[in-house]
Amino acid sequence: MAFYKKFQSKLNDLWYPKAITIGTPIATDKVADKLSLLSTVTRGDTYAVLKNLGGVMADYMAMGRTVKIEGVGTFYYTTATNKKGVATSAEVNSAQINGIRVRFIPEVKRSSSKQITTRSMVDVDVDWTDIEKLANGGNSSGGNPDGGNDGDQGENPLG
Template identity: 50%
Template sequence: MAFFKKILKKLNNKWYPQSVTVGKPVATKEVADRLSQISTVSRADVYAVLMDLAGVLADYMAQGRSVKIDGLGTFYYTLTAGGNGVESADKVSASQITGVRVRFIPEATRKTGSKTMNRSLISDNIFWMELNTAPETTPEEGGGEDRPEIE
């Protein structure tokens, strides 16, 4: 089951549900255990592959490529540039780059004749339940969307 809490948005002074996570994040070892249970691969082998996955993705993206993992989605880099820009294209340089982020687009499929998309990471069996906590006022005041809660 997935959880939400009630938040008040300052923009229009209205209340909305906001998704929240509970507990500690699922660790790599737990994921490896689960994958080994539903496959013929040992936990140790799955764990080893998962531990190397980030480095492999980083290597490919550093080559200017995106990485699509079937059933999961696509990872790619975006950048941020400092300053106010430059006057002409010939003055644009890598020295303007101030940050790099990894972006992720979940895999999506469309059934034949359907106008809706299905995302592989969104379960068809989500049951939403209100988390019994005091309502938050705004994300800026402590309730960021989909931010993991740390215990």
Template identity: 35%
Template sequence: MPLFYKSVQSAVKSKDGTKKWHPKLVKVGKAVSTQKLSHLIAEKSSLTPGDVYNVIYNLMSVVHDQLMESHSVKLEGLGTFTVIATSRGNGADTADEVNPSQINNLRVRFTPVYSRTCGEGIIKPMFHDVKFERWGSKWNKKPASR
């Protein structure tokens, strides 16, 4: 199945004074729930959907715990999760003055797994052989207006 895209015009003018058009990926339907993932994985394994749900639920708990202990978490074939902190506008004059009250946001950064090859450079297996299709073509329908 392809990734769908639509054309979106930039709100900012380019160097030549025109507003350029760019592709933007279209999300189809709602986000896939943990329950739905459990059923999809169970279809590919000998586990029941309940067993898979239990594993996913516990995976989320363990990943959270490991991230909160300052570890990165790498899931082979998927990627690495790392907690990052931002402290915009809260800089200190010296290294000794730096403290946790300067942190105003924590986020989890996800970095997809990748490999390097001599001839092709960086290859991200998750995105290898991706097919794209314009949203609204004869094979798919446009989303309902919001």
């Protein structure tokens, strides 16, 4: 189950759902535990590989390469500049760079007609739940003014 909350855009005063996360992030050891259950690799071996993955990826990206992890996606660097552009290409230099960002493109699989058929890490059947309704036991202030619903509102999401 994924969660969203309602938020009002300051640009146009319209309301939108915004994806949110709950709780603390899942730690490396939990990921290692689950991966070891899905494979023939021990928890310790999986943990060791995961702990070293970031450094290995950083080494390759620092060499100007992208890193593609099958089933996950592609990681690459982009630069943040100091907003001081120059008049000619000859004047461009690395001193204008004041930050590095890591960008990520999730892996996609395409059909023969180039249509996206699957995206890694995105379950096609994500069940979105309004976090306010969950917190209020199913009663949300600021409901749909049209009187519609977003699913079975009579069901208690906590069981």
